[in-house]
Amino acid sequence: MTPTVHRFPAEQEGVFVNAYLVETAAGVVAVDSLLTVSDSTAMRRGLERIGKPLRAVLVTHSHPDHYAGLAQLVAGDDVPIIAPQGVIDTIARDDAEKDAIVGPMFADEWPSRRIFPDTPIRDGESVTFDDARFTVIDLGPSESPHDSPWILGDDGKTVFLGDQIYDHRHCYLADGFHREWLANMQMLRERLPADAIFHIGHGGPVGGEMWDWQRGYIETFVAAVGEANWADAEQAKAAVISRMKEYEPTGELQFLMELSIEPVARQLGVLSVPG
Ligand SMILES: [Zn+2]
Secondary structure, three states, rough: OOEEEEOOEEEOOOOOOOOOEEEEEOEEEEEEEOOOOOOOHHHHHHHHHHHOOOOEOOOOOOOOOOOHHHHHHOOOOOOEEOOOOHHHHHHHHHHHHHHHHHHHHHHOOOOOOOOOEEEOOOOOEEEOOEEEEEEEEOOEOOOOOEEOOOEOOOOEEEEEEEEOOOOOOOOOOOOHHHHHHHHHHHHHHHHHOOOOOEOOOOOOOOOOOHHHHHHHHHHHHHHHHHHHOOOOHHHHHHHHHHHHHHHHHOOOOOOHHHHHHHHHHHHHOOOOOOO
16 A cells, blocks of 8 residues: 555644654554654554554654654554664753753653654665655754654655755744755755655645745845844844744744744854853
């Protein structure tokens, strides 16, 4: 059978993050987990409703909204959690800091026991479960400090893109790799078929028409931060927010963009206050 892609949560309203179950003839492969205890537990129930065994979890990048709920999703099953070594190392390195920052934001919904990817894979290598072949692209730093989209099948048309494209939502740029992100987008755009379908980490699915929106978002954000008058930091932040709301009027995930303003201002050298 052609693998079926189930998105979690299925409804988009008010949804923070998406993950996927790929159903094959005799099993299920998960792509990422969700952030909260409730959402990841609901995803586990979705797996149980499908009624086929979990074979593996594939991880698309190193941010906690995509790995924090792994323990709820896997629920003790003895399956590999697969990612490039760089993703594994980044999660192991940064998790304590994420626990300190993201934990209090989500309180009881932040999974207190977190498990990490445990099975490394190299760029361009594939794993096959039943008849479904997944091939990883090890991007290195991009939207997060280490990103790894997965291609399903041989025609390159079904891609789990992680957060390389946000679907008309505000974006997180605080890790400081916007140059790498833009270059990776250009590489992916040239490599993947024009009619590919992208299953992404926040919204979607989308197609190649969203590459331009995403590039424009990053370029507009970096320009807005660089051109703001940082003599008054609060006014500078407000100016960036208003320019980004002009570019993308939705309020969805706006806090991720707001969290990114000062780090990028420091990175660009327009804000010298240490932080
Ligand atoms: Zn994300």
